Amino acid sequence: MEVIKRIAKSIYDYWRKRWIKAHFQRFKAFNRCLQHNSMAKLSSAVPGSYRFVVAYCDEKLGRRLLEMGFVPGEEITVITNTGAKGSIMIKIKESKIALSNKIADNILLKRK
Amino acid sequence: MEEDKNIKVALIGNPNSGKSTIFNELTDSNQCVGNYPGVTVEKKEGSKKYEGYNISFIDLPGIYSLSTYSDDEVVTRDFLLKEEPDVIVDIIDAASLERNLYLFTQVVELDIPIIIVLNMADIVEYNGQKIDEKKLSKLLGISVVVTIGNKKKGIGELLDCIIENYCIGKDVGKVFEMSQNAKVDYGDDIKTEVDKLKVLIAKDSLLSKFPKNWLSIALLDNDSSALNLISKANNVQEILAQFKKSKNHIKEHFGEKAETEIADKRYGFANSVVKTVVQKTGQKKINITEIIDTFALNRYMGIPIFALAMHIIFKFTFTFSEPMTNLFSLFFKWFGSTVAGIIPPGIAQSLIVDGIIGGVGGVLVFFPLILFMFFAIAFFEDSGYMARAAFIMDKVMSRFGLHGKSFLPLMLSTNGCAAPGLLATRILDSKRDRLITMLVVPFMICGAKLPVFALIIGAFFSVKYQAGVMFFMYVLSVVIALSIAKLLNKTILKGETAHFVMELPPYHMPTIKGLLLKMWERSWMYVRKAGAIIVFISILIWVAFAYPKAPIDVNLNQNEQAALQVECSFAGRVGKVIEPFFKPIGMDGGRAIALIAGFVAKEAIVGALGTIYAIGHDEENSQSLKDRIATDKDWSPLKGITFLIFCLIYAPCVVSVAVFFKETGSSYKWLALLVVGNTVFAWLAAFIVFQIGIFLKIGVR
Numbered sequence: 001m002e003v004i005k006r007i008a009k010s011i012y013d014y015w016r017k018r019w020i021k022a023h024f025q026r027f028k029a030f031n032r033c034l035q036h037n038s039m040a041k042l043s044s045a046v047p048g049s050y051r052f053v054v055a056y057c058d059e060k061l062g063r064r065l066l067e068m069g070f071v072p073g074e075e076i077t078v079i080t081n082t083g084a085k086g087s088i089m090i091k092i093k094e095s096k097i098a099l100s101n102k103i104a105d106n107i108l109l110k111r112k
Numbered sequence: 113m114e115e116d117k118n119i120k121v122a123l124i125g126n127p128n129s130g131k132s133t134i135f136n137e138l139t140d141s142n143q144c145v146g147n148y149p150g151v152t153v154e155k156k157e158g159s160k161k162y163e164g165y166n167i168s169f170i171d172l173p174g175i176y177s178l179s180t181y182s183d184d185e186v187v188t189r190d191f192l193l194k195e196e197p198d199v200i201v202d203i204i205d206a207a208s209l210e211r212n213l214y215l216f217t218q219v220v221e222l223d224i225p226i227i228i229v230l231n232m233a234d235i236v237e238y239n240g241q242k243i244d245e246k247k248l249s250k251l252l253g254i255s256v257v258v259t260i261g262n263k264k265k266g267i268g269e270l271l272d273c274i275i276e277n278y279c280i281g282k283d284v285g286k287v288f289e290m291s292q293n294a295k296v297d298y299g300d301d302i303k304t305e306v307d308k309l310k311v312l313i314a315k316d317s318l319l320s321k322f323p324k325n326w327l328s329i330a331l332l333d334n335d336s337s338a339l340n341l342i343s344k345a346n347n348v349q350e351i352l353a354q355f356k357k358s359k360n361h362i363k364e365h366f367g368e369k370a371e372t373e374i375a376d377k378r379y380g381f382a383n384s385v386v387k388t389v390v391q392k393t394g395q396k397k398i399n400i401t402e403i404i405d406t407f408a409l410n411r412y413m414g415i416p417i418f419a420l421a422m423h424i425i426f427k428f429t430f431t432f433s434e435p436m437t438n439l440f441s442l443f444f445k446w447f448g449s450t451v452a453g454i455i456p457p458g459i460a461q462s463l464i465v466d467g468i469i470g471g472v473g474g475v476l477v478f479f480p481l482i483l484f485m486f487f488a489i490a491f492f493e494d495s496g497y498m499a500r501a502a503f504i505m506d507k508v509m510s511r512f513g514l515h516g517k518s519f520l521p522l523m524l525s526t527n528g529c530a531a532p533g534l535l536a537t538r539i540l541d542s543k544r545d546r547l548i549t550m551l552v553v554p555f556m557i558c559g560a561k562l563p564v565f566a567l568i569i570g571a572f573f574s575v576k577y578q579a580g581v582m583f584f585m586y587v588l589s590v591v592i593a594l595s596i597a598k599l600l601n602k603t604i605l606k607g608e609t610a611h612f613v614m615e616l617p618p619y620h621m622p623t624i625k626g627l628l629l630k631m632w633e634r635s636w637m638y639v640r641k642a643g644a645i646i647v648f649i650s651i652l653i654w655v656a657f658a659y660p661k662a663p664i665d666v667n668l669n670q671n672e673q674a675a676l677q678v679e680c681s682f683a684g685r686v687g688k689v690i691e692p693f694f695k696p697i698g699m700d701g702g703r704a705i706a707l708i709a710g711f712v713a714k715e716a717i718v719g720a721l722g723t724i725y726a727i728g729h730d731e732e733n734s735q736s737l738k739d740r741i742a743t744d745k746d747w748s749p750l751k752g753i754t755f756l757i758f759c760l761i762y763a764p765c766v767v768s769v770a771v772f773f774k775e776t777g778s779s780y781k782w783l784a785l786l787v788v789g790n791t792v793f794a795w796l797a798a799f800i801v802f803q804i805g806i807f808l809k810i811g812v813r
Binding site: 057059060061063064065066067068069071072074079080082086087089093094095096097098099100102103 | 176177179207208209210211214215334368371372375376379401402405406409411503506507510516541610611612613614615616617618
């Protein structure tokens with residue numbers, strides 16, 4: 001019993017460390033990117049408020065984003081970001097919009 | 113009073129802004145509504161007589177703007193441009209006023225009388241804001257009506273407003289003047305370019321039919337439909353040259369593309385309107401949507417919660433419908449024997465008792481099941497969880513080459529019907545995604561297949577395991593659909609799935625009335641189908657089994673006589689011929705006939721089985737169809753499961769096939785793939801399962 005407990009604890013600790021490290025690194029990398037380039041990708045964004053800069057994509061999607069409210073300078077609130085291969089939920093112009101990470105990769109943000 | 117005048121009113125608005133709810137209130141009809149974008153994919157008409165006017169309302173699919181790319185949006189734009197409605201009613205979700213006003217700024221340029229409807233006003237109040245509708249009306253010079261769609265508020269005012277605007281609408285100059293304030297001021301630079309284009313457009317007779325102002329702005333906006341219109345004109349070259357010049361000029365001047373600049377101006381206009389009109393009245397209350405979403409859309413809990421929600425649907429349906437289903441089956445048994453007592457034995461008795469009551473009763477027994485299932489599904493649709501489910505499933509779906517939005521059509525056909533599911537694929541932006549989704553939609557267990565599953569599972573599994581087995585069948589249907597999608601993705605429909613962008617509507621508590629209405633409407637369709645098609649098929653199958661009459665042999669007892677009759681009948685002979693094909697998957701001729709009947713409508717499988725077993729057994733100890741199958745020597749649990757797997761996969765019903773044919777643009781190639789491919793695949797799958805089952809002796813009697 002004691003052994004099982006120990007194994008469980010070590011597994012838990014390992015995952016916890018990894019999780020914290022990954023998130024911390026993401027956070028650090030994102031902030032550094034914002035500082036140096038004054039812009040960063042939406043796909044790596046930490047929850048918070050930003051402003052939209054530009055989206056690099058084909059015309060069709062660009063237009064859809066435009067009419068959903070992605071105008072340069074518009075405030076974007078990132079609610080959740082589930083990381084690579086996941087999806088991002090943002091709030092723009094009072095409505096909640098879900099984006100896949102593929103699109104978010106081509107969207108640039110700047111500091112509010 | 114003058115004689116009746118016809119007014120054509122178009123209802124437009126952003127997706128999920130409540131157009132269909134308002135439409136239902138206006139026309140007293142029960143159209144399908146739900147709390148996810150893309151419920152309406154086809155225009156729907158309804159009419160109302162009001163103060164001597166004959167008003168016909170057209171409910172259009174939701175759009176974000178007039179420039180379009182998915183197929184449901186094309187429906188809306190084509191209607192507005194080609195049919196020329198007398199009055200446009202722009203339904204605005206008051207909770208996101210700014211984004212909704214963006215569409216308004218485009219539509220107002222069409223120079224058609226327009227009314228703004230501020231819907232869902234109660235949600236705005238809940239958020240601690242207030243919209244001053246009088247100020248808005250004054251500012252834009254356009255009538256504004258406040259409604260709360262699901263509480264019937266403001267509908268009368270809206271009708272008055274429509275008539276008032278119709279009368280104004282006859283005077284074109286006045287409309288133009290009135291809407292002047294509501295139009296976006298694009299600034300002098302864009303305006304001069306627009307004017308230049310306008311002059312050229314006015315020269316052509318074909319183009320001058322369309323609102324010039326809109327057309328020239330749409331051109332600068334790089335709208336594909338506007339470009340299409342232009343290409344038909346006589347002076348194409350001239351216009352295109354000017355168009356390029358104007359675009360370059362704007363780009364040089366603003367340093368941005370023309371479309372970005374125009375959108376920016378439109379949003380600037382909308383923003384200033386919102387600033388003057390919306391007042392803060394109090395503190396924003398706690399947002400329930402946010403709280404639920406942190407759990408429901410969580411990275412780790414999202415999919416488990418979704419699975420749990422689905423399981424609750426099945427648990428709910430099966431536990432509550434079980435006693436009622438039993439009651440119904442008792443009723444039909446009693447009804448059958450009573451009718452048999454009244455009508456003297458003979459052909460008429462056999463036709464009515466075996467053919468009609470046996471067939472239709474077999475289908476109608478499952479009415480409570482359908483009722484509860486629709487109720488549970490309606491709850492999830494109206495609460496707003498469905499859109500979230502699409503969002504959660506996007507991750508899974510994209511691995512199989514499907515789009516997250518494909519989930520909505522799939523869900524619609526699960527327990528609903530494949531035909532609306534096929535129509536709902538219009539919300540998908542890319543052709544490829546749409547085609548893949550349409551090919552896998554028929555694999556889902558629709559409301560018509562449900563009775564077949566309930567019958568067979570009910571016959572071979574104890575009550576404790578029924579919900580579990582049913583759940584497993586649903587999982588199986590999803591697994592099959594996903595693997596077929598993957599297969600298509602790898603072979604004939606290669607390519608990337610389109611990106612996933614979707615608006616998530618706020619949660620709200622569904623109204624009991626709305627749920628009951630939806631439940632009733634869908635279930636009623638089921639009953640109506642049982643009343644018309646199933647009666648017809650039942651009679652047909654009865655005739656096929658009852659004629660020609662077998663010679664009466666005195667030496668045989670009643671059961672053997674019945675078996676002889678089946679052997680001699682048309683259906684028995686046809687069954688004998690096709691039996692070799694079905695023998696390797698454990699089916700006799702009768703079941704093969706039932707499956708062929710199922711091609712017309714899936715409920716007919718149950719109806720046909722009912723008729724077949726009613727003829728094949730003597731009348732005295734009449735059992736319910738379920739018990740007959742459970743005790744029949746020729747059935748075994750393995751054969752039941754094989755039968756279900758075949759049912760699940762093989763060619764969809766005629767209605768779905770017809771819709772599929774139309775929606776794929778009348779392509780025989782895809783049609784053949786759907787009908788023949790599915791049937792062959794079904795046979796192979798059933799063959800493998802049956803042979804493995806025989807080999808391992810699982811579920812064999």
